[in-house]
């Protein structure tokens with residue numbers, strides 16, 4: 001499948017210049033000078049700066065603004081008051097690489113095929129960073145999860161891209177400051193992509209946050225990669241207090257990341273950038289604490305790993321909360337729609353345009369295929385179908401009524417074969433009912449030792 005599908009925005013009589021991308025065919029695209037009026041007197045399409053803040057492993061229901069009772073997210077909660085918040089936002093997968101591939105391309109896993117442990121986001125995928133670069137943006141990507149590093153194709157389209165391997169999410173801010181200093185006289189708007197990782201296991205919060213969430217009582221080994229990996233693989237028996245203890249450590253990490261996010265917001269404010277900078281906060285997937293007997297993520301497609309925060313503060317767009325479902329694939333068409341840039345064909349939709357025009361929401365899809373755990377799911381209205389595609393996922397489709405049973409405890413598949421059949425049909429139509437052929441794969445010996453070491457630190461490689 002080929003996704004090199006640029007469709008430059010129509011800019012009327014704006015300033016035009018040609019721009020050559022580093023790879024692939026030369027593309028002549030229209031560039032509007034930032035903020036310049038067009039000759040006919042109409043305003044140029046807005047070209048605000050963009051900050052895409054992806055935080056790893058944050059489930060929506062652990063954030064105050066999504067109803068959590070503990071104070072994990074004071075900064076995000078305040079931020080959300082001036083933003084568009086999607087109450088029912090979903091990840092396209094339950095682990096990092098396919099989820100961020102969907103965020104970057106607006107495509108479902110069968111189209112980007114970046115699904116497995118060795119899959120690489122294809123060069124010919126059209127990414128958000130590439131589209132923004134073609135429209136004059138200067139992109140900086142800073143990632144703390146090597147699963148979305150350069151080796152796996154995620155640096156496409158960025159002017160600069162770094163894997164950050166320092167202590168904490170807040171240290172990324174230093175790098176951001178230096179870059180903003182460097183380009184403060186730059187004409188071009190910026191696209192800043194940060195992938196923060198503190199809430200991802202191992203859960204090892206700083207003492208002040210540990211104290212705040214009374215997480216200090218957890219045994220020392222609960223903070224280790226080895227222990228979590230043991231739980232995740234079923235090699236370790238949890239105790240009766242394990243879920244609660246890990247959960248507290250996790251909450252503390254979420255709060256610690258919230259402070260880092262807040263510091264980034266402060267930085268934008270101090271530099272007078274708030275008015276012309278769009279800020280999007282989203283998580284790549286959630287986390288399980290044995291709600292269905294599993295730990296961490298990448299093992300299932302239950303709501304605890306799929307429900308993510310999605311909050312956009314867009315200059316000129318009034319704050320509101322949106323109930324209609326949203327998903328990762330919607331980010332690219334939504335952001336480009338806001339910027340007045342014609343998006344390439346995607347599987348998602350422009351959420352803001354949909355709010356203006358109305359219409360039925362799209363079905364929500366998810367897919368998992370990693371380490372032998374393979375499943376697909378679809379949500380239409382109140383019903384969710386999960387189709388197991390490997391033995392670890394069960395042997396028969398499961399059907400849940402999310403309104404009556406949000407915890408997905410009662411499988412209705414046996415009672416409602418009509419709905420099951422219809423929803424299996426939806427998965428088949430989207431090529432989600434079988435195995436997805438991976439995009440190009442990287443061999444283990446092509447992954448350099450530094451990346452392997454950082455993957456191991458997160459529990460990804462033995």
Ligand SMILES: [Zn+2]
Pocket residue numbers: 056057095096097145200284285
């Ligand atoms: Zn992740």
